[in-house]
Amino acid sequence: MKKTLLALGLSLSAVISSADDFSSVKVPQFDVPEIGGGVGLIDQQKEKMIGEKVFREVHHQFSTIQDPWLEDQFMLVFTRILSQTQLGQPIGLIVVKDPQINAFAVPGGLFALNSGMVTSSKSMDEVAGVMAHEIAHVAQRHYSRSQEAFKGQGLLALAGIVVGAVLASKADGELGGAMMLGTQAALLDRQLSYSRNQEREADRIGMQFMYSSGYNPESMADFFETMNRATSRLSFLPDFWLTHPLTTERMSEARLRANQFPHVPLSNNQQEFEIIKWYTSVISDQANEQQLKILAQQKKYAGLVALSAFYLRQGDFVQAQQQLDYAKQMNNEHNLVSLIQADIYLGQNKVDDAYQSIINKQRTMPENRALAYKLVEIYIRQNKPKDAEKMVNRFINKNNRDVSGWLLLQQAANLEKENPMRTINVLRNRAEAQYWSGDEENAIKSLLHAQRLAKGNNAMTAKVDARLKTMQDERKLKI
Numbered sequence: 001m002k003k004t005l006l007a008l009g010l011s012l013s014a015v016i017s018s019a020d021d022f023s024s025v026k027v028p029q030f031d032v033p034e035i036g037g038g039v040g041l042i043d044q045q046k047e048k049m050i051g052e053k054v055f056r057e058v059h060h061q062f063s064t065i066q067d068p069w070l071e072d073q074f075m076l077v078f079t080r081i082l083s084q085t086q087l088g089q090p091i092g093l094i095v096v097k098d099p100q101i102n103a104f105a106v107p108g109g110l111f112a113l114n115s116g117m118v119t120s121s122k123s124m125d126e127v128a129g130v131m132a133h134e135i136a137h138v139a140q141r142h143y144s145r146s147q148e149a150f151k152g153q154g155l156l157a158l159a160g161i162v163v164g165a166v167l168a169s170k171a172d173g174e175l176g177g178a179m180m181l182g183t184q185a186a187l188l189d190r191q192l193s194y195s196r197n198q199e200r201e202a203d204r205i206g207m208q209f210m211y212s213s214g215y216n217p218e219s220m221a222d223f224f225e226t227m228n229r230a231t232s233r234l235s236f237l238p239d240f241w242l243t244h245p246l247t248t249e250r251m252s253e254a255r256l257r258a259n260q261f262p263h264v265p266l267s268n269n270q271q272e273f274e275i276i277k278w279y280t281s282v283i284s285d286q287a288n289e290q291q292l293k294i295l296a297q298q299k300k301y302a303g304l305v306a307l308s309a310f311y312l313r314q315g316d317f318v319q320a321q322q323q324l325d326y327a328k329q330m331n332n333e334h335n336l337v338s339l340i341q342a343d344i345y346l347g348q349n350k351v352d353d354a355y356q357s358i359i360n361k362q363r364t365m366p367e368n369r370a371l372a373y374k375l376v377e378i379y380i381r382q383n384k385p386k387d388a389e390k391m392v393n394r395f396i397n398k399n400n401r402d403v404s405g406w407l408l409l410q411q412a413a414n415l416e417k418e419n420p421m422r423t424i425n426v427l428r429n430r431a432e433a434q435y436w437s438g439d440e441e442n443a444i445k446s447l448l449h450a451q452r453l454a455k456g457n458n459a460m461t462a463k464v465d466a467r468l469k470t471m472q473d474e475r476k477l478k479i
């Protein structure tokens, strides 16, 4: 096992110490089944650390969409596809606010997709196709094969280059700095781009993942063709095609391969995807009022919901309510409609109405994060910090990288006027929100502040110290 680790050329001290930690675990470490290409448990730990680092970095460098409802729509697809692999649990999914078509997966279970990727797709199965292709690259560990091009730099460097590659493509060219220059050079050398064989393999295996998780493999071929038509009109190639060269040969192969699968109906109904797509275009500022009005006038449900969300974002609660009422006449049951309704009420300071609009639905779907967090916002407005904390903690305990959750906990902790630990708790929650948004420096500052305030309280000091040490250690990992 350690041999594999060394062979990968990784010199992270944290990785080595995690290897030592495992010798005290009762499960015999050599019995751990190895996954694709001889990667064992230690590597999975290391990949998780890298994935989390990239998660923070992407949040730090990009404008991301923090919308539990939307994130969870894609997370569902990601989880379904990932469950067909041996890659373990997902770290997270990030929706980047960018109209360009791009998406990437990172070892450790992270997936990032641009809003432009969603708005260019015709169905959720097409989005699933891109995810499956990217996940196949990770599952087949293509990155470690192309790693030879980055001798000695290790996986983390590669992850940095993946992020840098996305940054390098940004039109303003301001972000990324020195890292970007190196990345552009790497891109020019085509070192980062996958080989034709790797592309073929990712298409083939990705389609198998799609099929076994209930998505239509034809959609991957569809997306390639749509993109090929779109890019022939552009003077530049979207990043996605820079790193995943698309040839006519590859397109026809993908089509032939897709035809070999038994027919799979599209995973969700088209109206549902239209809602996701138009909502994405609204919250990523890709849609304009005129466009949405046309859809709404045609009494398209997705258009009505999106136009309502559009007015809500502008603080025009009257028009938002009007469009939502039209949508409700067609279907009153959609979760997004309930969420928008609650927000319209909250915007008008009708907190009790907001509560009534969501409580029954939240109780019937207690696992739904978007509904739960909306209820938590209401609890906070009702000055019920205990109820708020209890509800958020159910989700944070399962996924501590949830920035939205930490921000809500920070607000709730601030309401606990009687609690002597109030300021310390606010700082601890703020530190987590900052940390997972990629602001490692200020996260550590918040915890140092909490540490000073906790002096004399041994239990609290121990908690703060432990978390601080982890953050400081992880901050040293450079990508």
Ligand SMILES: [Zn+2]
Pocket: 133, 137, 194, 198, 199, 202, 243, 244, 245
């Ligand atoms: Zn590819």
